Amino acid sequence: xxxxxxxxxxxxxxxxxxxxxxxxxxxxxxxxxxxxxxxxxxxxxxxxxxxxxxxxxxxxxxxxxxxxxxxxxxxxxxxxxxxxxxxxxxxxxxxxxxxxxxxxxxxxxxxxxxxxxxxxxxxxxxxxxxxxxxxxxxxxxxxxxxxxxxxxxxxxxxxxxxxxxxxxxxxxxxxxxxxxxxxxxxxxxxxxxxxxxxxxxxxxxxxxxxxxxxxxxxxxxxxxxxxxxxxxxxxxxxxxxxxxxxxxxxxxxxxxxxxxxxxxxxxxxxxxxxxxxxxxxxxxxxxxxxxxxxxxxxxxxxxxxxxxxxxxxxxxxxxxxxxxxxxxxxxxxxxxxxxxxxxxxxxxxxxxxxxxxxxxxxxxxxxxxxxxxxxxxxxxxxxxxxxxxxxxxxxxxxxxxxxxxxxxxxxxxxxxxxxxxxxxxxxxxxxxxxxxxxxxxxxxxxxxxxxxxxxxxxxxxxxxxxxxxxxxxxxxxxxxxxxxxxxxxxxxxxxxxxxxxxxxxxxxxxxxxxxxxxxxxxxxxxxxxxxxxxxxxxxxxx
Ligand code: AMP
Numbered sequence: 001x002x003x004x005x006x007x008x009x010x011x012x013x014x015x016x017x018x019x020x021x022x023x024x025x026x027x028x029x030x031x032x033x034x035x036x037x038x039x040x041x042x043x044x045x046x047x048x049x050x051x052x053x054x055x056x057x058x059x060x061x062x063x064x065x066x067x068x069x070x071x072x073x074x075x076x077x078x079x080x081x082x083x084x085x086x087x088x089x090x091x092x093x094x095x096x097x098x099x100x101x102x103x104x105x106x107x108x109x110x111x112x113x114x115x116x117x118x119x120x121x122x123x124x125x126x127x128x129x130x131x132x133x134x135x136x137x138x139x140x141x142x143x144x145x146x147x148x149x150x151x152x153x154x155x156x157x158x159x160x161x162x163x164x165x166x167x168x169x170x171x172x173x174x175x176x177x178x179x180x181x182x183x184x185x186x187x188x189x190x191x192x193x194x195x196x197x198x199x200x201x202x203x204x205x206x207x208x209x210x211x212x213x214x215x216x217x218x219x220x221x222x223x224x225x226x227x228x229x230x231x232x233x234x235x236x237x238x239x240x241x242x243x244x245x246x247x248x249x250x251x252x253x254x255x256x257x258x259x260x261x262x263x264x265x266x267x268x269x270x271x272x273x274x275x276x277x278x279x280x281x282x283x284x285x286x287x288x289x290x291x292x293x294x295x296x297x298x299x300x301x302x303x304x305x306x307x308x309x310x311x312x313x314x315x316x317x318x319x320x321x322x323x324x325x326x327x328x329x330x331x332x333x334x335x336x337x338x339x340x341x342x343x344x345x346x347x348x349x350x351x352x353x354x355x356x357x358x359x360x361x362x363x364x365x366x367x368x369x370x371x372x373x374x375x376x377x378x379x380x381x382x383x384x385x386x387x388x389x390x391x392x393x394x395x396x397x398x399x400x401x402x403x404x405x406x407x408x409x410x411x412x413x414x415x416x417x418x419x420x421x422x423x424x425x426x427x428x429x430x431x432x433x434x435x436x437x438x439x440x441x442x443x444x445x446x447x448x449x450x451x452x453x454x455x456x457x458x459x460x461x462x463x464x465x466x467x468x469x470x471x472x473x474x475x476x477x478x479x480x481x482x483x484x485x486x487x488x489x490x491x492x493x494x495x496x497x498x499x500x501x502x503x504x505x506x507x508x509x510x511x512x513x514x515x516x517x518x519x520x521x522x523x524x525x526x527x528x529x530x531x532x533x534x535x536x537x538x539x540x541x542x
Contacts, residue, residue, distance in 0.1 A: 050083070059137065066092045068107060068110065081230070112134055114136060119142055139162065187446055207244050223268060250264060262283060278474065297321045332391065337367070339361030360428050367393040372387045381423065441473045447467075454479055478510050
Protein backbone atom coordinates (compact mmCIF):
# COMPACT_ATOMS: atom_id res chain seq x y z
CA UNK A 1 0.00 0.00 0.00
CA UNK A 2 1.40 3.41 -0.94
CA UNK A 3 1.31 6.36 1.38
CA UNK A 4 -1.14 9.07 0.47
CA UNK A 5 1.17 12.03 0.50
CA UNK A 6 1.75 14.55 -2.28
CA UNK A 7 4.55 14.03 -4.73
CA UNK A 8 6.73 17.10 -5.11
CA UNK A 9 10.09 16.92 -6.78
CA UNK A 10 12.99 18.08 -4.61
CA UNK A 11 14.20 20.92 -6.82
CA UNK A 12 16.83 23.57 -6.12
CA UNK A 13 14.48 26.32 -7.32
CA UNK A 14 12.19 25.54 -4.35
CA UNK A 15 14.94 26.68 -1.97
CA UNK A 16 15.01 30.08 -3.63
CA UNK A 17 11.22 30.37 -3.81
CA UNK A 18 11.06 29.56 -0.10
CA UNK A 19 13.71 32.15 0.80
CA UNK A 20 12.03 34.79 -1.35
CA UNK A 21 8.61 34.18 0.20
CA UNK A 22 9.52 33.67 3.80
CA UNK A 23 12.73 35.64 4.20
CA UNK A 24 12.31 38.17 1.40
CA UNK A 25 13.84 41.04 3.38
CA UNK A 26 16.80 39.04 4.68
CA UNK A 27 20.10 40.53 3.51
CA UNK A 28 22.82 39.22 1.24
CA UNK A 29 25.98 41.28 1.54
CA UNK A 30 28.91 40.93 -0.87
CA UNK A 31 32.36 42.45 -1.03
CA UNK A 32 32.69 42.80 -4.74
CA UNK A 33 35.58 42.37 -7.11
CA UNK A 34 34.90 46.02 -7.96
CA UNK A 35 36.05 46.88 -4.41
CA UNK A 36 32.82 48.09 -2.82
CA UNK A 37 30.25 46.37 -0.61
CA UNK A 38 26.98 45.39 -2.28
CA UNK A 39 23.75 44.75 -0.36
CA UNK A 40 20.43 43.39 -1.37
CA UNK A 41 17.83 40.88 -0.20
CA UNK A 42 16.59 37.40 -0.99
CA UNK A 43 13.72 39.11 -2.80
CA UNK A 44 16.23 40.82 -5.10
CA UNK A 45 18.14 37.56 -5.52
CA UNK A 46 14.95 35.84 -6.65
CA UNK A 47 14.09 38.56 -9.11
CA UNK A 48 17.56 38.71 -10.66
CA UNK A 49 17.88 34.91 -10.80
CA UNK A 50 14.64 34.80 -12.79
CA UNK A 51 15.89 37.53 -15.14
CA UNK A 52 19.07 35.51 -15.62
CA UNK A 53 17.07 32.35 -16.27
CA UNK A 54 15.29 34.23 -19.08
CA UNK A 55 18.65 35.46 -20.39
CA UNK A 56 20.04 31.91 -20.45
CA UNK A 57 17.02 30.68 -22.39
CA UNK A 58 17.30 33.60 -24.81
CA UNK A 59 20.92 32.65 -25.47
CA UNK A 60 19.99 29.09 -26.31
CA UNK A 61 20.91 27.39 -23.05
CA UNK A 62 18.63 24.44 -22.73
CA UNK A 63 17.90 21.60 -20.37
CA UNK A 64 21.08 19.75 -19.35
CA UNK A 65 23.51 22.25 -20.94
CA UNK A 66 26.58 22.99 -18.86
CA UNK A 67 27.08 26.61 -17.82
CA UNK A 68 30.49 27.30 -16.34
CA UNK A 69 31.62 29.87 -13.80
CA UNK A 70 35.06 31.15 -12.81
CA UNK A 71 34.04 33.33 -9.92
CA UNK A 72 34.53 34.25 -6.28
CA UNK A 73 31.90 34.11 -3.59
CA UNK A 74 29.42 36.87 -4.39
CA UNK A 75 25.80 37.63 -5.13
CA UNK A 76 26.11 37.26 -8.91
CA UNK A 77 27.59 33.80 -8.46
CA UNK A 78 24.68 33.00 -6.12
CA UNK A 79 22.21 34.18 -8.79
CA UNK A 80 23.81 31.74 -11.25
CA UNK A 81 23.56 28.91 -8.71
CA UNK A 82 19.79 29.30 -8.87
CA UNK A 83 19.23 30.61 -12.42
CA UNK A 84 21.23 27.81 -14.05
CA UNK A 85 20.15 24.82 -11.95
CA UNK A 86 16.64 26.18 -11.45
CA UNK A 87 16.04 26.29 -15.19
CA UNK A 88 17.24 22.71 -15.68
CA UNK A 89 20.76 23.46 -16.93
CA UNK A 90 23.88 22.32 -15.06
CA UNK A 91 26.07 24.76 -13.14
CA UNK A 92 29.72 23.88 -13.59
CA UNK A 93 31.94 25.70 -11.11
CA UNK A 94 35.49 25.77 -12.49
CA UNK A 95 38.46 26.14 -10.15
CA UNK A 96 40.50 29.22 -11.13
CA UNK A 97 43.52 27.99 -9.18
CA UNK A 98 44.23 25.27 -11.72
CA UNK A 99 46.75 25.63 -14.53
CA UNK A 100 45.10 27.04 -17.70
CA UNK A 101 45.77 23.72 -19.51
CA UNK A 102 43.70 21.93 -16.87
CA UNK A 103 40.91 24.52 -17.04
CA UNK A 104 40.74 24.00 -20.82
CA UNK A 105 40.75 20.22 -20.41
CA UNK A 106 37.95 20.32 -17.83
CA UNK A 107 35.80 22.84 -19.77
CA UNK A 108 36.13 20.68 -22.90
CA UNK A 109 35.36 17.51 -20.99
CA UNK A 110 32.27 19.11 -19.44
CA UNK A 111 31.29 20.54 -22.86
CA UNK A 112 30.56 23.90 -21.27
CA UNK A 113 28.42 26.17 -23.46
CA UNK A 114 28.84 29.53 -21.73
CA UNK A 115 31.38 30.73 -19.19
CA UNK A 116 30.59 33.45 -16.62
CA UNK A 117 33.65 35.06 -15.01
CA UNK A 118 34.66 37.65 -12.46
CA UNK A 119 36.91 40.38 -13.86
CA UNK A 120 39.83 39.10 -11.75
CA UNK A 121 40.00 36.13 -14.07
CA UNK A 122 40.14 38.07 -17.35
CA UNK A 123 43.81 37.06 -17.97
CA UNK A 124 42.84 33.40 -17.49
CA UNK A 125 39.87 33.84 -19.85
CA UNK A 126 42.14 35.46 -22.45
CA UNK A 127 44.50 32.48 -22.16
CA UNK A 128 41.82 29.81 -22.51
CA UNK A 129 39.28 31.47 -24.87
CA UNK A 130 41.10 30.59 -28.12
CA UNK A 131 41.55 26.98 -26.96
CA UNK A 132 38.24 25.81 -25.50
CA UNK A 133 36.14 23.81 -27.93
CA UNK A 134 32.51 24.19 -26.87
CA UNK A 135 32.12 27.57 -25.17
CA UNK A 136 30.05 29.87 -27.36
CA UNK A 137 30.01 32.98 -25.17
CA UNK A 138 31.86 34.51 -22.24
CA UNK A 139 29.99 36.68 -19.76
CA UNK A 140 31.89 39.22 -17.65
CA UNK A 141 30.17 39.42 -14.26
CA UNK A 142 30.11 43.20 -14.09
CA UNK A 143 28.29 46.24 -15.45
CA UNK A 144 28.72 48.08 -18.72
CA UNK A 145 31.03 50.77 -17.31
CA UNK A 146 33.57 48.19 -16.18
CA UNK A 147 33.50 45.96 -19.24
CA UNK A 148 37.02 45.18 -20.44
CA UNK A 149 37.90 46.86 -23.69
CA UNK A 150 40.26 45.45 -26.28
CA UNK A 151 40.52 42.11 -24.49
CA UNK A 152 40.18 40.02 -27.63
CA UNK A 153 37.82 37.59 -25.86
CA UNK A 154 35.32 36.49 -28.52
CA UNK A 155 31.57 36.74 -27.92
CA UNK A 156 32.01 38.73 -24.74
CA UNK A 157 28.76 39.66 -22.99
CA UNK A 158 28.03 41.86 -20.00
CA UNK A 159 26.25 40.32 -16.99
CA UNK A 160 24.32 43.42 -15.98
CA UNK A 161 23.22 44.00 -19.57
CA UNK A 162 21.73 40.51 -19.60
CA UNK A 163 19.92 41.14 -16.32
CA UNK A 164 18.56 44.44 -17.54
CA UNK A 165 17.45 43.14 -20.91
CA UNK A 166 15.34 40.31 -19.55
CA UNK A 167 12.07 40.25 -17.64
CA UNK A 168 11.78 39.02 -14.04
CA UNK A 169 8.78 36.82 -14.87
CA UNK A 170 9.92 33.26 -15.11
CA UNK A 171 8.16 30.18 -13.81
CA UNK A 172 10.74 27.74 -12.51
CA UNK A 173 10.08 24.53 -14.44
CA UNK A 174 9.15 21.31 -12.71
CA UNK A 175 11.05 18.19 -13.70
CA UNK A 176 12.40 14.93 -12.34
CA UNK A 177 14.32 15.52 -9.13
CA UNK A 178 17.07 13.18 -10.35
CA UNK A 179 17.97 15.69 -13.08
CA UNK A 180 21.60 16.88 -12.94
CA UNK A 181 21.95 20.26 -11.23
CA UNK A 182 25.64 21.01 -10.87
CA UNK A 183 29.04 19.68 -11.72
CA UNK A 184 32.28 19.92 -9.82
CA UNK A 185 35.58 18.35 -10.86
CA UNK A 186 37.97 16.89 -8.34
CA UNK A 187 41.70 16.46 -8.84
CA UNK A 188 41.78 14.34 -5.70
CA UNK A 189 41.97 11.10 -7.68
CA UNK A 190 44.56 9.52 -9.91
CA UNK A 191 44.48 10.30 -13.62
CA UNK A 192 42.56 13.17 -15.12
CA UNK A 193 40.23 15.29 -12.99
CA UNK A 194 36.84 13.66 -12.57
CA UNK A 195 33.42 15.26 -12.40
CA UNK A 196 30.96 14.76 -9.56
CA UNK A 197 27.55 15.41 -11.10
CA UNK A 198 25.04 16.35 -8.42
CA UNK A 199 21.29 16.09 -8.85
CA UNK A 200 18.49 18.31 -7.55
CA UNK A 201 17.44 15.50 -5.22
CA UNK A 202 20.93 14.88 -3.85
CA UNK A 203 21.45 18.60 -3.34
CA UNK A 204 18.18 19.21 -1.50
CA UNK A 205 18.63 16.15 0.73
CA UNK A 206 22.20 17.22 1.48
CA UNK A 207 20.92 20.69 2.33
CA UNK A 208 18.39 19.34 4.84
CA UNK A 209 20.98 17.15 6.54
CA UNK A 210 23.88 19.60 6.50
CA UNK A 211 21.79 22.38 8.10
CA UNK A 212 20.87 20.27 11.15
CA UNK A 213 21.96 21.33 14.66
CA UNK A 214 24.46 18.48 14.99
CA UNK A 215 25.79 19.20 11.51
CA UNK A 216 26.53 22.79 10.38
CA UNK A 217 23.84 24.09 12.72
CA UNK A 218 22.40 26.96 10.67
CA UNK A 219 19.21 28.93 11.29
CA UNK A 220 17.39 32.12 10.34
CA UNK A 221 19.11 33.77 13.29
CA UNK A 222 22.55 33.17 11.78
CA UNK A 223 24.75 35.36 9.66
CA UNK A 224 26.75 32.99 7.48
CA UNK A 225 30.01 33.88 5.77
CA UNK A 226 31.30 31.08 3.55
CA UNK A 227 35.05 31.50 3.14
CA UNK A 228 35.18 28.15 1.39
CA UNK A 229 34.90 29.08 -2.28
CA UNK A 230 31.74 28.54 -4.28
CA UNK A 231 33.98 26.67 -6.76
CA UNK A 232 34.80 24.10 -4.04
CA UNK A 233 31.90 21.68 -3.84
CA UNK A 234 29.31 24.44 -3.84
CA UNK A 235 30.88 26.17 -0.81
CA UNK A 236 30.05 23.05 1.20
CA UNK A 237 26.36 23.60 0.44
CA UNK A 238 26.08 26.92 2.30
CA UNK A 239 24.44 28.84 -0.60
CA UNK A 240 21.61 26.28 -0.48
CA UNK A 241 21.49 26.02 3.31
CA UNK A 242 21.22 29.81 3.65
CA UNK A 243 18.10 29.82 1.44
CA UNK A 244 16.58 26.86 3.23
CA UNK A 245 16.91 28.45 6.68
CA UNK A 246 16.69 32.12 5.66
CA UNK A 247 20.02 33.17 7.17
CA UNK A 248 21.73 36.44 6.30
CA UNK A 249 24.58 35.69 3.88
CA UNK A 250 27.86 37.53 3.66
CA UNK A 251 30.22 36.95 0.74
CA UNK A 252 33.90 37.94 0.99
CA UNK A 253 34.66 38.15 -2.76
CA UNK A 254 38.37 37.78 -3.45
CA UNK A 255 39.48 39.32 -0.13
CA UNK A 256 40.40 36.35 2.02
CA UNK A 257 43.27 37.81 4.07
CA UNK A 258 42.93 38.01 7.87
CA UNK A 259 42.16 41.74 8.07
CA UNK A 260 39.55 41.78 5.31
CA UNK A 261 37.77 38.78 6.76
CA UNK A 262 37.85 40.08 10.31
CA UNK A 263 36.54 43.50 9.24
CA UNK A 264 33.65 41.83 7.44
CA UNK A 265 32.91 39.48 10.36
CA UNK A 266 32.64 42.44 12.67
CA UNK A 267 30.83 44.91 10.41
CA UNK A 268 28.18 42.38 9.33
CA UNK A 269 27.76 40.54 12.64
CA UNK A 270 28.80 37.16 11.22
CA UNK A 271 27.92 34.24 13.52
CA UNK A 272 29.05 31.23 11.44
CA UNK A 273 31.84 30.76 8.97
CA UNK A 274 33.43 27.84 7.15
CA UNK A 275 36.76 27.15 5.49
CA UNK A 276 39.97 25.15 5.30
CA UNK A 277 42.59 25.44 8.10
CA UNK A 278 44.97 27.56 5.99
CA UNK A 279 42.56 30.46 5.74
CA UNK A 280 41.95 30.45 9.49
CA UNK A 281 45.67 30.69 10.12
CA UNK A 282 45.75 34.06 8.36
CA UNK A 283 42.71 35.22 10.29
CA UNK A 284 44.06 34.10 13.67
CA UNK A 285 47.45 35.68 12.99
CA UNK A 286 45.73 38.98 12.23
CA UNK A 287 43.45 38.82 15.27
CA UNK A 288 46.33 37.89 17.57
CA UNK A 289 48.78 40.40 16.11
CA UNK A 290 46.28 43.26 16.38
CA UNK A 291 44.69 42.35 19.71
CA UNK A 292 41.28 41.96 18.13
CA UNK A 293 38.47 39.67 19.19
CA UNK A 294 35.32 38.21 17.67
CA UNK A 295 32.25 39.96 19.01
CA UNK A 296 29.58 38.03 17.11
CA UNK A 297 31.25 34.85 15.76
CA UNK A 298 29.96 31.77 17.52
CA UNK A 299 31.08 28.86 15.36
CA UNK A 300 33.49 28.06 12.62
CA UNK A 301 33.34 24.95 10.48
CA UNK A 302 36.82 23.67 9.67
CA UNK A 303 37.31 20.95 7.10
CA UNK A 304 39.00 20.04 3.86
CA UNK A 305 42.10 19.09 5.87
CA UNK A 306 42.62 18.11 9.50
CA UNK A 307 42.15 20.98 11.94
CA UNK A 308 45.40 21.37 13.94
CA UNK A 309 44.75 21.09 17.73
CA UNK A 310 46.46 24.47 18.32
CA UNK A 311 43.98 26.14 15.97
CA UNK A 312 41.08 24.51 17.74
CA UNK A 313 42.22 25.72 21.14
CA UNK A 314 43.02 29.23 19.86
CA UNK A 315 39.46 29.62 18.56
CA UNK A 316 37.77 28.01 21.54
CA UNK A 317 39.89 29.05 24.53
CA UNK A 318 41.07 32.46 23.45
CA UNK A 319 38.17 33.72 21.35
CA UNK A 320 35.21 31.68 22.52
CA UNK A 321 34.44 30.53 18.98
CA UNK A 322 33.26 26.92 18.77
CA UNK A 323 35.11 24.80 16.20
CA UNK A 324 33.07 22.29 14.23
CA UNK A 325 35.55 19.89 12.71
CA UNK A 326 34.03 18.40 9.58
CA UNK A 327 35.04 15.88 6.95
CA UNK A 328 33.71 15.54 3.45
CA UNK A 329 34.60 15.14 -0.18
CA UNK A 330 33.60 16.48 -3.58
CA UNK A 331 32.12 13.03 -4.18
CA UNK A 332 29.90 13.51 -1.09
CA UNK A 333 28.40 16.91 -1.97
CA UNK A 334 30.51 17.29 0.41
CA UNK A 335 29.34 16.83 4.02
CA UNK A 336 29.98 13.38 5.51
CA UNK A 337 30.78 13.85 9.18
CA UNK A 338 30.75 16.72 11.64
CA UNK A 339 32.25 16.61 15.10
CA UNK A 340 29.70 17.68 17.66
CA UNK A 341 29.75 16.33 21.19
CA UNK A 342 27.13 14.18 22.86
CA UNK A 343 25.67 15.03 26.29
CA UNK A 344 27.84 12.43 28.02
CA UNK A 345 30.98 14.24 26.86
CA UNK A 346 30.14 17.30 28.93
CA UNK A 347 31.37 15.46 32.03
CA UNK A 348 34.81 14.87 30.49
CA UNK A 349 37.81 17.01 31.34
CA UNK A 350 39.09 19.49 28.76
CA UNK A 351 41.80 17.20 27.38
CA UNK A 352 39.45 14.27 26.86
CA UNK A 353 36.86 16.52 25.23
CA UNK A 354 39.51 18.04 22.97
CA UNK A 355 40.62 14.55 21.93
CA UNK A 356 37.11 13.86 20.68
CA UNK A 357 36.87 17.22 18.94
CA UNK A 358 40.11 16.46 17.10
CA UNK A 359 38.27 13.62 15.36
CA UNK A 360 36.49 14.30 12.08
CA UNK A 361 33.16 13.48 13.69
CA UNK A 362 29.97 11.49 13.43
CA UNK A 363 28.14 10.70 10.20
CA UNK A 364 25.25 13.03 9.46
CA UNK A 365 21.98 11.21 8.84
CA UNK A 366 22.02 9.94 5.25
CA UNK A 367 25.67 8.92 5.29
CA UNK A 368 26.48 5.32 6.12
CA UNK A 369 30.15 4.58 6.88
CA UNK A 370 32.34 1.56 7.44
CA UNK A 371 36.04 0.80 7.47
CA UNK A 372 37.62 -2.15 5.71
CA UNK A 373 41.00 -3.86 5.85
CA UNK A 374 43.21 -4.61 2.86
CA UNK A 375 41.26 -7.84 2.26
CA UNK A 376 38.02 -5.83 2.03
CA UNK A 377 36.67 -7.24 5.29
CA UNK A 378 34.85 -4.89 7.60
CA UNK A 379 36.80 -3.77 10.69
CA UNK A 380 35.34 -3.13 14.14
CA UNK A 381 34.23 0.31 15.26
CA UNK A 382 36.47 0.23 18.33
CA UNK A 383 38.42 3.44 17.78
CA UNK A 384 41.60 1.40 17.26
CA UNK A 385 41.31 -0.63 14.06
CA UNK A 386 42.09 1.53 11.08
CA UNK A 387 41.12 0.80 7.51
CA UNK A 388 39.86 2.41 4.35
CA UNK A 389 36.78 4.51 4.94
CA UNK A 390 33.84 3.52 2.72
CA UNK A 391 30.63 5.53 2.47
CA UNK A 392 27.23 5.34 0.83
CA UNK A 393 24.16 7.52 0.82
CA UNK A 394 21.84 9.61 -1.37
CA UNK A 395 24.38 12.42 -1.86
CA UNK A 396 27.37 10.17 -2.58
CA UNK A 397 28.34 9.70 -6.25
CA UNK A 398 27.38 6.48 -7.98
CA UNK A 399 29.94 7.12 -10.73
CA UNK A 400 31.92 10.00 -12.18
CA UNK A 401 30.66 12.19 -15.04
CA UNK A 402 30.85 10.34 -18.37
CA UNK A 403 31.81 7.19 -16.49
CA UNK A 404 35.47 8.28 -16.16
CA UNK A 405 37.54 5.77 -14.23
CA UNK A 406 34.92 3.01 -14.52
CA UNK A 407 32.71 1.92 -11.65
CA UNK A 408 34.12 3.52 -8.50
CA UNK A 409 31.90 1.55 -6.09
CA UNK A 410 32.74 -1.66 -4.25
CA UNK A 411 29.53 -3.56 -3.42
CA UNK A 412 27.64 -0.27 -3.50
CA UNK A 413 30.12 1.56 -1.23
CA UNK A 414 32.30 4.46 -2.32
CA UNK A 415 35.95 4.00 -1.26
CA UNK A 416 37.10 7.39 -0.02
CA UNK A 417 40.86 6.86 -0.21
CA UNK A 418 41.02 8.02 3.41
CA UNK A 419 42.21 5.68 6.13
CA UNK A 420 40.44 6.06 9.45
CA UNK A 421 39.20 4.63 12.71
CA UNK A 422 35.60 4.73 13.92
CA UNK A 423 34.97 4.58 17.67
CA UNK A 424 32.02 2.88 19.39
CA UNK A 425 30.18 6.23 19.55
CA UNK A 426 30.51 6.56 15.77
CA UNK A 427 33.25 9.21 15.73
CA UNK A 428 35.48 8.82 12.71
CA UNK A 429 39.12 9.90 12.75
CA UNK A 430 41.31 10.12 9.68
CA UNK A 431 44.70 8.52 10.30
CA UNK A 432 46.17 8.42 6.79
CA UNK A 433 45.35 8.65 3.12
CA UNK A 434 45.69 5.80 0.65
CA UNK A 435 45.27 7.98 -2.45
CA UNK A 436 48.41 9.36 -4.06
CA UNK A 437 47.47 13.01 -4.08
CA UNK A 438 48.74 15.91 -2.02
CA UNK A 439 46.49 18.50 -0.42
CA UNK A 440 48.03 21.91 0.00
CA UNK A 441 45.96 24.71 1.52
CA UNK A 442 42.78 22.76 0.77
CA UNK A 443 43.64 22.27 -2.92
CA UNK A 444 44.80 19.09 -4.62
CA UNK A 445 48.18 18.65 -6.25
CA UNK A 446 48.48 15.66 -8.57
CA UNK A 447 51.58 13.69 -7.62
CA UNK A 448 51.55 11.80 -10.91
CA UNK A 449 51.87 14.99 -12.96
CA UNK A 450 54.82 16.03 -10.83
CA UNK A 451 56.46 12.63 -11.21
CA UNK A 452 55.95 12.61 -14.98
CA UNK A 453 57.74 15.94 -15.29
CA UNK A 454 60.59 14.72 -13.06
CA UNK A 455 61.16 11.50 -14.97
CA UNK A 456 61.20 13.46 -18.23
CA UNK A 457 64.51 14.94 -17.01
CA UNK A 458 67.40 13.06 -18.64
CA UNK A 459 69.21 12.51 -15.33
CA UNK A 460 66.24 10.98 -13.48
CA UNK A 461 65.69 7.22 -13.31
CA UNK A 462 62.77 7.09 -10.91
CA UNK A 463 60.77 9.77 -9.08
CA UNK A 464 58.03 9.78 -6.49
CA UNK A 465 56.19 12.74 -5.09
CA UNK A 466 54.68 12.69 -1.62
CA UNK A 467 53.06 15.22 0.67
CA UNK A 468 55.03 16.22 3.76
CA UNK A 469 53.78 18.24 6.70
CA UNK A 470 53.89 21.98 6.33
CA UNK A 471 52.95 24.43 9.10
CA UNK A 472 51.00 26.77 6.84
CA UNK A 473 49.76 24.71 3.90
CA UNK A 474 49.14 21.43 5.79
CA UNK A 475 51.03 19.48 3.12
CA UNK A 476 53.57 20.42 0.46
CA UNK A 477 55.05 18.23 -2.28
CA UNK A 478 58.43 16.61 -1.72
CA UNK A 479 60.09 14.99 -4.72
CA UNK A 480 62.10 11.83 -4.06
CA UNK A 481 64.49 11.00 -6.89
CA UNK A 482 66.77 8.17 -7.95
CA UNK A 483 69.35 9.44 -10.45
CA UNK A 484 70.41 7.46 -13.51
CA UNK A 485 73.83 5.83 -13.04
CA UNK A 486 76.55 8.35 -13.79
CA UNK A 487 74.06 11.19 -14.36
CA UNK A 488 73.95 14.33 -12.33
CA UNK A 489 71.33 16.93 -11.59
CA UNK A 490 70.81 19.35 -8.71
CA UNK A 491 67.74 20.12 -6.61
CA UNK A 492 67.57 23.59 -8.16
CA UNK A 493 67.74 22.25 -11.72
CA UNK A 494 64.92 19.82 -11.05
CA UNK A 495 62.75 22.48 -9.43
CA UNK A 496 63.43 24.81 -12.37
CA UNK A 497 62.29 22.09 -14.79
CA UNK A 498 58.69 22.59 -13.56
CA UNK A 499 58.60 26.20 -14.77
CA UNK A 500 55.55 26.85 -16.99
CA UNK A 501 54.45 23.21 -17.02
CA UNK A 502 52.17 23.32 -13.99
CA UNK A 503 50.49 25.94 -11.81
CA UNK A 504 53.39 27.58 -9.92
CA UNK A 505 52.03 26.59 -6.49
CA UNK A 506 52.25 22.91 -7.51
CA UNK A 507 56.08 23.09 -7.75
CA UNK A 508 57.73 20.70 -5.25
CA UNK A 509 59.19 22.54 -2.25
CA UNK A 510 62.16 20.23 -2.02
CA UNK A 511 63.97 17.35 -3.69
CA UNK A 512 65.76 14.49 -1.94
CA UNK A 513 68.05 12.12 -3.78
CA UNK A 514 67.98 8.48 -2.71
CA UNK A 515 69.58 5.23 -3.92
CA UNK A 516 66.28 3.31 -3.97
CA UNK A 517 62.56 3.93 -3.86
CA UNK A 518 60.55 1.12 -2.19
CA UNK A 519 58.44 -0.81 -4.70
CA UNK A 520 55.60 -3.24 -3.95
CA UNK A 521 55.13 -6.71 -5.43
CA UNK A 522 53.48 -5.28 -8.53
CA UNK A 523 56.25 -2.72 -9.06
CA UNK A 524 54.13 0.14 -7.72
CA UNK A 525 55.89 2.77 -5.64
CA UNK A 526 55.03 2.31 -1.97
CA UNK A 527 54.04 5.83 -1.10
CA UNK A 528 53.03 4.92 2.44
CA UNK A 529 56.61 3.73 3.11
CA UNK A 530 58.01 6.92 1.59
CA UNK A 531 55.63 9.05 3.64
CA UNK A 532 56.82 7.25 6.77
CA UNK A 533 60.50 7.66 5.78
CA UNK A 534 60.15 11.38 5.21
CA UNK A 535 57.52 12.27 7.79
CA UNK A 536 60.02 14.42 9.69
CA UNK A 537 61.57 15.95 6.59
CA UNK A 538 62.20 19.61 7.11
CA UNK A 539 61.13 21.59 4.05
CA UNK A 540 63.24 24.64 3.24
CA UNK A 541 61.54 27.90 4.18
CA UNK A 542 60.70 30.01 1.16
P1 AMP B 1 37.80 17.43 -1.66
O1 AMP B 1 37.16 16.46 -2.56
O2 AMP B 1 38.71 18.38 -2.35
O3 AMP B 1 36.81 18.11 -0.78
O4 AMP B 1 38.76 16.61 -0.70
C1 AMP B 1 38.31 15.56 0.10
C2 AMP B 1 39.45 15.00 0.88
O5 AMP B 1 40.01 15.99 1.74
C3 AMP B 1 39.09 13.86 1.80
O6 AMP B 1 39.01 12.63 1.12
C4 AMP B 1 40.24 13.91 2.80
O7 AMP B 1 41.40 13.29 2.27
C5 AMP B 1 40.49 15.40 2.92
N1 AMP B 1 39.75 15.96 4.07
C6 AMP B 1 38.57 16.61 4.05
N2 AMP B 1 38.22 17.01 5.28
C7 AMP B 1 39.19 16.57 6.12
C8 AMP B 1 39.41 16.66 7.53
N3 AMP B 1 38.56 17.29 8.35
N4 AMP B 1 40.53 16.08 8.02
C9 AMP B 1 41.40 15.44 7.22
N5 AMP B 1 41.26 15.35 5.89
C10 AMP B 1 40.17 15.91 5.34
